[in-house]
Amino acid sequence: MALIEIRDVTKTYPSARKGAEPVHAVRDVDLSVEAGEIVGIVGYSGAGKSTLVRLVNALEPATSGSIRVDGTEIVGLSERRLQQVRRGIGMIFQQFNLFTSRTVYGNVEYPLVVAGVPRQERHERIVELLTFVGLADKAHTHVEQLSGVQKQRVGIARALATRPAILLADEATSALDPETTVEVLNLLRRVNADLGVTILVITHEMDVVRSIADRVVVMEAGRVVEEGDAFGVFSRPQHPATQRFVRTLVEDVPDERTVEAIRRRHDGRLVTVSFRDESVSQSAVFAELVRRDVEFELVHGGVEQVRGRAFGHLTLELRGDPARVDEAVGAVSALVETREVA
Amino acid sequence: MDRVVELHSELLTALWETLYLVAGGLTLGGLLGLVIGTTLYVTRAGGIAPNRVVNVLLNVVVNTFRPIPFILLAVGLQPIARAVVGTGIGNTMAIIAVVFGAAFGIGRIVEQNLVSVPPGVLEAARAMGASRTRVVFTVLLPEAFGPLILGYAFAFVAVVDMTAVVGTVGGGGLGNFALTYGYRQFDPWVTWTAIAVVIVLVQLGQFAANAAARKVLRR
Ligand SMILES: Nc1ncnc2c1ncn2[C@@H]1O[C@H](COP(=O)(O)OP(=O)(O)OP(=O)(O)O)[C@@H](O)[C@H]1O
Ligand SMILES: [Mg+2]
Numbered sequence: 362m363a364l365i366e367i368r369d370v371t372k373t374y375p376s377a378r379k380g381a382e383p384v385h386a387v388r389d390v391d392l393s394v395e396a397g398e399i400v401g402i403v404g405y406s407g408a409g410k411s412t413l414v415r416l417v418n419a420l421e422p423a424t425s426g427s428i429r430v431d432g433t434e435i436v437g438l439s440e441r442r443l444q445q446v447r448r449g450i451g452m453i454f455q456q457f458n459l460f461t462s463r464t465v466y467g468n469v470e471y472p473l474v475v476a477g478v479p480r481q482e483r484h485e486r487i488v489e490l491l492t493f494v495g496l497a498d499k500a501h502t503h504v505e506q507l508s509g510v511q512k513q514r515v516g517i518a519r520a521l522a523t524r525p526a527i528l529l530a531d532e533a534t535s536a537l538d539p540e541t542t543v544e545v546l547n548l549l550r551r552v553n554a555d556l557g558v559t560i561l562v563i564t565h566e567m568d569v570v571r572s573i574a575d576r577v578v579v580m581e582a583g584r585v586v587e588e589g590d591a592f593g594v595f596s597r598p599q600h601p602a603t604q605r606f607v608r609t610l611v612e613d614v615p616d617e618r619t620v621e622a623i624r625r626r627h628d629g630r631l632v633t634v635s636f637r638d639e640s641v642s643q644s645a646v647f648a649e650l651v652r653r654d655v656e657f658e659l660v661h662g663g664v665e666q667v668r669g670r671a672f673g674h675l676t677l678e679l680r681g682d683p684a685r686v687d688e689a690v691g692a693v694s695a696l697v698e699t700r701e702v703a
Numbered sequence: 704m705d706r707v708v709e710l711h712s713e714l715l716t717a718l719w720e721t722l723y724l725v726a727g728g729l730t731l732g733g734l735l736g737l738v739i740g741t742t743l744y745v746t747r748a749g750g751i752a753p754n755r756v757v758n759v760l761l762n763v764v765v766n767t768f769r770p771i772p773f774i775l776l777a778v779g780l781q782p783i784a785r786a787v788v789g790t791g792i793g794n795t796m797a798i799i800a801v802v803f804g805a806a807f808g809i810g811r812i813v814e815q816n817l818v819s820v821p822p823g824v825l826e827a828a829r830a831m832g833a834s835r836t837r838v839v840f841t842v843l844l845p846e847a848f849g850p851l852i853l854g855y856a857f858a859f860v861a862v863v864d865m866t867a868v869v870g871t872v873g874g875g876g877l878g879n880f881a882l883t884y885g886y887r888q889f890d891p892w893v894t895w896t897a898i899a900v901v902i903v904l905v906q907l908g909q910f911a912a913n914a915a916a917r918k919v920l921r922r
Contacts, residue, residue: 409920418830447832458827462845471841472831503921523831641704 362392362432363464364526364559366418370426370436371584372412388414388583390426396526399553399560401574403567403592403606410563414529417561418450424683431526448476451520451558455532457512459504465491465515466500472522490518494548505565510541517548521556528552528560534569542566546573567610571595571667579603595665596637596672602607613674614700631702632690633662637672641696645660649696653683653689676702707896710884712784715881718900720794725904727760727798732805736858739765739806740813741839751825751843769807774889776804777872801865802888805858811893812854820846849920856912857893860905867901877901 372387387409394400402410416428423436435446469490473483491497494514504512515534520528530549532541549634550573552558564570570577570591577594579587579602587600594598595611598604608633614633615623623631634646650657657677664673679686693699738763738772745751745760768776777800784796820843828842836843844851869877877897885894 420826444832444834446832450830452827452830454823454827456821457879458821458823460824460828460842460846462848471828471833475828475831475833475837486856505921519827519831529830 362429364396364431365392365394365561366427366429367392367413367417367465368427368429370413370428371424372409372416372417372421373424385583386620387416387423387452390583392578392585392588394559394561396559397553399555399562399573399575400571401551402534402561402563402580403565403570403577404602405565405577409583410580411531412583413580414531414561414563416451417527418452418529420445426550435683448472449521449525450527450529451523451525452529453513453516453520453533455535457504457509457516457536459512459519461503461505461516463506464501464503465496468504468515469518472519476523478523485524490522493521493551494518497536497579508541509537513541513545514536514548517545517552520624521552521558526557526559528558530560530562532563532565535564535566542569543572548637549573554566567606571610571665575668579606590668592667592672595667611663611672611674612661612663614702615676620702621660623676623678627658627660627678628654629658629678630686630690631660631676633674633676633700633702634693634694635672635674635698635700636664639670639699643675646693646696649692650677650689653681655679655686656690706884706888706890707892710880710893713884714880714900717875717897718874720879720903721866721877721901722747723861724794724797724801724807724874725859725862725867728801728862728866728885729855732797732802732862733809733855733858735802735806736809737813739810740817743810743814743827744817744843745835745839749828751838765770765807765810765859768803769811773804773868774872776800777865777869777874781872792873794875797866797869797876800863800869804865805862809826809858810856812858813851816847816854817843819850838887839854846871849916852912852919855917856909859908859912863905865906886900 367390370387370390372383374386374482376383390413401414404410408533412421416423417430419435426436428435430446431449435443435444438446460471463471466487469487470483473486478486488497491500496511496515498515499507499511504515507515534545537545544550545571549560553560561568563572574591575592577589578585581602587594587603594603595607613635636643657679660678661676662674664671679689690699743758743761746754767804780800780803781796784790784799788795788799790796824846825838825842828838867877867878870876870882877900881897884890885897
């Protein structure tokens with residue numbers, strides 16, 4: 362059985378004003394998360410991502426449906442029991458949400474005090490955690506003196522204090538610059554690999570998902586509209602929302618403005634070829650063109666790595682005898698997906 | 704001027720009475736205000752323990768009593784004080800009036816200071832499995848401690864003001880002193896002496912609060 366089993370879950374907020382529609386923040390969601398996975402949850406603002414993860418640690422009660430965490434049904438559980446469940450689920454936030462009235466040490470200590478861990482044991486655990494996140498020398502620093510990435514390291518140490526099996530990361534890197542984002546993602550990868558913690562990463566940055574997620578869940582208007590292993594979702598996005606997201610990373614067919622710009626310098630025939638698995642190499646495609654005396658030039662596109670596998674979209678300008686170009690396009694489409702660019 | 708010297712022991716007594724009234728009023732009114740303000744904050748919609756009925760009722764009570772001019776409140780409370788503590792005049796009555804007058808205002812100040820705590824910080828504590836009560840005492844109030852000190856300093860000045868006012872309706876203290884020996888005996892020196900003492904008192908209080916808040920806020 363999966364570590365987190367979400368079945369037919371809906372979360373409806375009552376309308377704010379009389380006469381207004383209630384807000385369906387999460388609708389009919391089914392989702393299973395296996396132990397040890399890193400799952401990326403993406404979606405535009407208001408898609409329901411935060412609400413969904415806040416249902417998992419019951420910061421919000423689900424309106425209907427079933428959520429099982431490590432076998433325990435948490436929908437309808439008493440507040441007291443939920444407090445127990447939450448100690449097994451860590452959470453980190455975009456705004457870090459550290460306690461400014463406490464030092465780094467005090468922040469990491471807090472969940473241990475809540476869990477009733479004796480002082481000596483707390484101390485050993487805190488030292489261990491701060492060493493793990495590389496902040497052992499900052500134990501007695503007040504948190505406002507830390508940089509953003511250091512704050513998030515404290516957030517991670519604090520979230521892991523009670524040795525949770527699950528870590529929820531709600532836009533944990535959105536307040537960081539690209540460089541420190543990489544630092545935090547590396548740390549999260551270590552949390553997953555070394556400590557075996559299952560991680561749910563909410564983000565709207567596809568770069569983050571690409572670099573860390575084993576599996577991707579795409580949400581729109583409260584629903585899960587696409588779900589699959591990271592490579593599949595990136596290389597073959599099905600839902601329009603997913604396609605828009607993936608395009609922020611790699612454009613498949615260039616958009617109108619780009620085509621216009623390309624056209625200014627290239628008057629040949631434009632086709633986009635998409636590589637989605639390693640069975641077909643680029644050289645095989647280029648060989649088909651060369652064989653037919655078709656001149657080609659790469660005018661747009663790129664190749665991306667996801668979970669160690671490559672996929673890409675290359676837009677080529679083809680020039681030469683029209684009949685031969687036709688023939689070449691035919692041969693290439695037999696190998697890989699080929700689209701004409703308007 | 705000579706009168707001031709003559710009255711120095713009365714002045715000292717009045718000062719002690721004022722300190723007693725301020726300490727009593729600020730402690731009890733402050734505690735009551737803390738309870739009122741915290742309750743207002745946690746029961747509001749989207750708060751950590753939303754409760755519409757309690758929130759609306761408490762707001763009505765606060766909005767009813769807070770705007771009453773203090774002198775009217777002090778006079779109006781006399782029969783109640785008489786019933787409760789057996790006397791309608793004196794410093795015990797005065798404390799009851801000050802507590803009553805201060806609590807609602809302090810409640811609002813506390814509520815406003817608590818609003819300045821980012822809700823995400825409370826959510827983080829809840830996500831760690833802390834109970835709501837624990838969150839209030841170990842996160843909400845400590846996180847708001849700096850602003851609360853400044854809020855209470857503001858309330859302290861108001862309470863000093865109230866202790867002077869109760870001097871006119873049967874309480875002791877510097878207000879009563881200025882009224883009895885300054886105003887009624889046409890001696891502005893005595894009145895201004897009382898004013899000077901109050902100014903020093905308020906400055907000391909404000910200075911201490913600012914220093915404490917700076918230490919807590921580390922800036
Ligand atoms: N406490 C609440 N009361 C009422 N409506 C809410 C509440 N929390 C969220 N919503 C609504 O639910 C919907 C989903 O919100 P949610 O915060 O889950 O989106 P999100 O995908 O996390 O967006 P973002 O990327 O902006 O964080 C939104 O329409 C939001 O306005
Ligand atoms: Mg969100």
